[in-house]
Amino acid sequence: MRTSTATVFGLLSLLRPRVLAQTYDPSKTLSIGIVLFPGFQPLDVIGPLDIIQILSGSHNMTLSMIWKEIGPVWARAPPRRTPPPANSSLPIAVYPVQAPHIVATHTFNNTPPLDILLVPGGMGNRVLHENNDTVIEDFVAARYYSELQYLLSVCTGAASLAKSGVLNGRHATTNKAAWAWPTQFGDGVKWEPTARWTEDGNIWTSSGVSAGIDMTYAFFRALLGAAVVDPVINAMEYTPHTDRHWDPFSVVHHVPGADTSGPLGDCVGPAGYEYECPRKNTASTHTLVSPINELPLIAK
Template sequence: MLFSKPPLTLLTLLLTTADLTLSTSSPSPSQLSNRSKKFSIGIVLFPGFEPLDVIGPFEILQSVSAYYPQTISFIASQTGPITSRCPPHVMVPGQPPVNLDHLISVSLTATHTFATAPPLDILLIPGGMGNMVLVENNDTSIESFINSRYKSLSYLLSVCTGSVSLARSGVLKNKKATTNKSFWGWVTQFGNNVKWVPAARWTQDGKIWTSSGVAAGMDMTYAFLSKVYGRVGVVDNVMNAIEYAPHTDPKWDPFSVVWDVPGADPKRSLESCVKPVGF
């Protein structure tokens, strides 16, 4: 097929449509200030991270950064490629470790170690089967990093079972949080006095945001960026440009019923109000 002119790239589409709704926005003074602030973002990686936990939020962040300045660091115990393939680990208590060498995977490059990471405004902790390996090996490097940076962070986010690291670090004490509903029983055994919310798609308690499983990280990221920058304009246009309709009710995750999470309401509809934002 021949084109008379080059097709629009996603970035070109964003650049040519973002101003269409900006004039109708009413950002708060803090949101206006945030639009010119260069946020330093860190995303933690570990062997066995869940790819969409990282790439989903990153897709939205990358598009928004075309307008609002950001920097990104990928942080791990060592620099270089970090695989999403989970190391061998015990999946069923009393059974031998399961070898997942046959699992297809992707590697992302860690740009910094926990020791060399730059000052951060926003820190995101993904989940993944690798969380189990870290717990099994009593590896607390992520928890130590969270504690070393917590006071200086403006925001701390977790996706899926990434909330395990937040719980183990102690920062969730007396705070609301949620996690992947299929791993609810495993995750919620960690932490002291955590207010686990069984039916939440995502939670916010102060500067801590946590989401349900995997794809829910994109829903949380949309809500988070709407809070930071204002929803109408760039953030809404980004979601429609990537053609993702987010869940917009933080208090309802239908998968809490699917996975029979204690405290979830089984009488609620499994349908969610999901539609393009702004319509």
């Protein structure tokens, strides 16, 4: 981000109280925006979007899908300028044969006022960074300090939040397989190495990809209530992780400072129901069936 822009938004952050935003008012329309970019991670967007879509059947919501241009945005990332170092934590999937398109309905210039903004991750945000393209960071900062009630990120989308300055001094987390890249950004960000998701005031961040569904469930459950959101999750037949501190992938991907004493497995069941867990691993040490060094290489 340009220094002048960062300075202005940094000063604004001193004026904005770090408290939870106002609760949902059912008499008003909830305006939601999701950022897109070439090379977004599909489930980062589609997972939370499925919850939002179902909720919009019973609650007044509008949705803006946002990129530079209106029209289809491809989930396949553009080529990198320089070959990145190998990442043994991920399988080969740099240039998949197929990738979905999602249609952007608005540009960064004509998006209406928003209550909630979600920023996904994906390989494409590295390409934007290599090209010094700060369009997402500028948009995040401008909207956060002027109007947003809540700001959410999934996976490496936390990098955009950190680069925008809104995470300075706050708790956050990100994709554990790509931990080193997003955590280099921001000033005084309290990166949590063991967290499925984090909540700090009105900013929520999640770990990698599927963790965005758990964060979105927890977020809307806090905003709209369990009676509204639990039936949605059960209609999806999704069993959510409800403990934000459960994070085995910080162990799998050797994140510095990760808590290695907790169980790798988690007992999950339908939302809002009591259920018994047949067994639970409480060992303090873990043996990986497929060691990380046996996985194929991928570009970070």
